[in-house]
Amino acid sequence: MTDGRAIRVRGQVQGVGFRPFVWQLAQRFGVRGEVLNDPEGVLIRAAGGDLAGFQAALSDEAPPLARVDRVEVAPFRFADVPQGFVIAPSAGMGAETRVTPDAATCAACIDEVQGTGRRHGYAFTNCTHCGPRFTILRGLPYDRAQTTMAPFAMCPACAAEYGDPADRRFHAQPIACPDCGPRLWLEREGQTVPGDPIAETARLLAEGRIVAVKGLGGFHLACDATDPAAIANLRHRKRRPAKPFALMAPLTLIRCHAALGLAEEELLQDPAAPVVLLPKAGTPLPEALAPGQGTLGWMLPYTPLHHLVLEAVGRPLVMTSGNLSGEPQVIGNDEARDKLGAFADAFLFHDRDIARRLDDSVERAAPRMVLRRARGRVPGTLPLPPGFDDAPQVLALGGQMKSAICLIKNGQALLSHHLGELDEALTWEEFLKAIDDFADLFDHRPVRVACDAHPGYRATQHAHGMGLPVEEIQHHHAHLASCLAENGWPRDGGPVAGIVLDGTGYGSDGTVWGGELLLGDYDGVTRIAHLTPAPLVGGDAAAREPWRNLLVRLDAAGLSDLADRLFPGLPRQAVRSAARAGLNAPACSSAGRLFDAVAAALGLCPARQSYEGEAAMRLEALATDPADRPYPFDHTGDQIDPAPMFHALATDLAAGTEAAVISARFHAGLAAAFATHARDLVATGQAAAVVLSGGCFQNARLLTDCLTALEAVPVLTHRETPANDGGLALGQAVIAAARHISRTEAS
Incomplete structure (x- = not known):
């Protein structure tokens, strides 16, 4: 018997050339033994040579696509130590390791495609450092038989590269050439x-x-x-x-x-x-x-x-x-x-x-943000923050728009790719497939399911039919928690002030929210302030037709004459009647609809948007220079009233002020209005930091203006996960996990 070490490497370590990398390290450090893939990642059994140097290099020199979470070491006794170091066959079924996202073609493969060798002009050239991964994977362990490359039998030349640990194509599962691969x-x-x-x-x-x-x-x-x-x-x-x-x-x-x-x-x-x-x-x-x-x-x-x-x-x-x-x-x-x-x-x-x-x-890139998380990023995972060591396996189903799901397992959160809008039949089918697909692929067995609190969301309804305990999470609380989780905010890190600005979300009081200042953490939040609500006349129609939002805001500000001048040919009186009667006109504090209203005042697709966010995106594009004078907002009780802003805007319109200036003043004014309250919460010790989340923070100008207004205050923003509803599931998952841990600790 010979004493050695069993070394477990966890993380994104399959399909990235990790085993040949380990083999090459073993040659360098004089180590004997074996390396193999299994459901938990990479397992190494090693003896002899410089084991300490070998072990340190595993994480210090990992391949470009690898992400090493941790290296675990335990004693191991060899009955018969191999004379050299071998790459052993994969063992076991199931999934405890991470799957590598698809990766762009590396420079070496591009050189081959543009060169004169056997892969000249070949459209499916790849190696262990690049190429398809998640989009061809059917199951784990990550071997060719478990991918859509299975039908393509390797030619002798590819087989030789595949079997040579010194070759960059050693065990590259999508390996191919014109003689044997896809055409x-x-x-x-x-x-x-x-x-x-x-x-x-x-x-x-x-x-x-x-x-x-x-x-x-x-x-x-x-x-x-x-x-x-x-x-x-x-x-x-x-x-x-x-x-x-x-x-x-x-x-x-x-x-x-x-x-x-x-x-x-x-x-x-x-x-x-x-x-x-x-x-x-x-x-x-x-x-x-x-x-x-x-x-x-x-x-x-x-x-x-x-x-x-x-x-x-x-x-x-x-x-x-x-x-x-x-x-x-x-x-x-x-x-x-x-x-x-x-x-x-x-x-x-x-x-x-x-x-x-x-x-x-x-x-x-600047400021760093992810608007749609999909190919190349998924299924990358995020480590759960400190305090979530005892988190159970949780499945979170996200929202209705920009749908994505999230899984928690083994201290990691896996936020899925963008799925789409769940009111579309085929997107709904893809949503259901994704739940089954991710459960099978990652051997995920949730004990709780989390969802939005909106009773009309299809994901929420599905959650209640899954036969698991359900955690309903308020929409804007989920936004705040997703930003906390991405930034590794500890579970006991204390409350934060959350400026959460988006289109619409179901509020805890049953009304429609969207322009919120919250105070809280993973366990719960309190609504501190919000935009003064305005009727959302026509419901979804108000999101499609910006003029409706401007009409009700101008009327509330005592500027009905301006609305009449701006929209002479539109059905103003019908909208006003519906607003007065409360007929399909729920009160709404949405910042997204406020952006639509200001855009409509500047003539930016006022009658109808051809895609979601068009008016707001055009408004952002106008604001090219810093604002000389932010528009004022009124602060009364817990309400942030835009009426003074509309009066200032009306004055600028009458004076012929450039649209770019108006846009800049609006962005700066909105940022300052919320930042003022958030600063106070930090200054008085009620909050330890400020979180910026919600779909409106895809707007780089608004984000920058908020960061300026919060200078010298700790601020957390989204960088790797979407600020929009594509990140909701992450927030839902960590809130559900935190509640579970809190209940366990209290029992």
């Missing part, structure tokens, strides 16, 4: 187009055609981003009149059209390859790409296929999600033919199946 073809009018599919695709795009391109997590609809006619055609076919399109180009081209700092370049080149919002600069592109916006959403090519197409086209491309309006992204070839046939002139297909739908992540 690519271009299809038009049901027929395969002869010739090189990349060259033919480039030719069609140069002619102004629209091509559906199969990617990692679904299809994109692509067209020439420099061609106004092609862009107009795509908008017409998709019935998407104004919502911004995402763009794809190599970094050299992006620099020609956008303002790029170091933070932006680093984020673009992150292995997650998100869509990054960048200010327009340099050579202008057609305004129709993002009407009324000061930014464009750019991403780098993140698969060899993208690199090949963009190199052949030589210009930026629109790369927008391939889906019917409101439906999930298309992933199957037959599904694409059926659903995208009316949009696309041709299809660039391949025969590797996509296991799950993932949209592109959307992010901003």
Whole structure:
């Protein structure tokens, strides 16, 4: 018997080249033994050599895509120590480890695709440092047989690379080459187009055609981003009149059209390859790409296929999600033919199946924020804050809009990818699939389910039918807690002041909230102040038609004459009658609807928005300079009244003040109104910090103005999880866990 060590490595350590990395360390440190994957991560049994140096290097020198949470060591006695060090077969079933997100093509693989070797021009080149992971995974452990690469038998050359621990493709499960891997073809009018599919695709795009391109997590609809006619055609076919399109180009081209700092370049080149919002600069592109916006959403090519197409086209491309309006992204070839046939002139297909739908992540570099958490970020996990060691397994179901679910297990929170709006039938199907998919994939067995308190949300109704104890969580409390959890705020860290600004959420008093100052922590919150409520006339219609919100706010401020002048052709009296009677006109303190009202006053899509948030986004885009004079708000009791703000705005309108100035004054005034109260809570010792959360904080100008108004005060913001409803499930999960722990401690 020989004494050695059993070393358990936990974290994101499968599918990232960790075992060959361990093998190489063993050669370097003279260690004998074995390494293998199992449901808990990576297990190493080692003896001899410099074990201390070997053990330290496991986390200090981990591969680029690895995330080591912890290294656990225990004594181990070998009956027969191997003469060298071997990579043993995977053992066991189930899932206690993390799964690696999909990663953009690495530089070494790009060099191969552009070189002269056997993978020259091959659209599915990858290695252990890049390529598909989550989008091809069917189960754990992460082995080829458990992925959508299973049908592709390796050729001898790939098998040799796969079996060589010194090769960067050792056990790279998606390994492929033109002889054995997935194939690519271009299809038009049901027929395969002869010739090189990349060259033919480039030719069609140069002619102004629209091509559906199969990617990692679904299809994109692509067209020439420099061609106004092609862009107009795509908008017409998709019935998407104004919502911004995402763009794809190599970094050299992006620099020609956008303002790029170091933070932006680093984020673009992150292995997650998100869509990054960048200010327009340099050579202008057609305004129709993002009407009324000061930014464009750019991403780098993140698969060899993208690199090949963009190199052949030589210009930026629109790369927008391939889906019917409101439906999930298309992933199957037959599904694409059926659903995208009316949009696309041709299809660039391949025969590797996509296991799950993932949209592109959307992010901003400065200030750092995630607007949509999806491909490249999921299924990355967040460590639970201190005090949650005894957290049970919890499933949280999120909200109705921008749906996502969250799982808690083993001290980690896994926030899912963006699923969409649950009132759409197909999105609802994807939501139910995601619950089952994540439970199976991560061997998750929740003891509690958390949901929003709104009785009409489909997720809430589903929670009550799952046969588990249900924790209903107030919407804005969940926003606050999600920001606390992301920032690692300890469970006993004390109360915080939460400025939570969003569209709408069901309040604890049964009314509609949305412009809130809360005081509390994971266990509970108190509503300290809020925007003065105004009737939400028509319910959802008020969210679609900004003029309704301006009308009721101007009437409340005694400025009805201005409303009459601004909207002579709209049904003002009907809206006023409904407001007076309280007919489908619930009182609402929404900051989102206040943004709509101010936007409508400036003539920004007042009659109707063509997509959610359009008016507010256009209003933000106007505010290019610092505000010289923030608009005033009144503070009476627990209400923050915008009436003085509207009087100042009306004066500016009458004086012909520029819209950009008005927008800046509004943003600064709203930020100051809430920051004043939050500062007082910190100054008096009632709060230890200020949290900024809710969908309105996707607005970079509002976030910046709030940070300025809270200078020298500890402030927590979202950086890795969405401030919008895409982060709700994280907050719900930690609140449910905190309540469970508190009950256990009290019993």
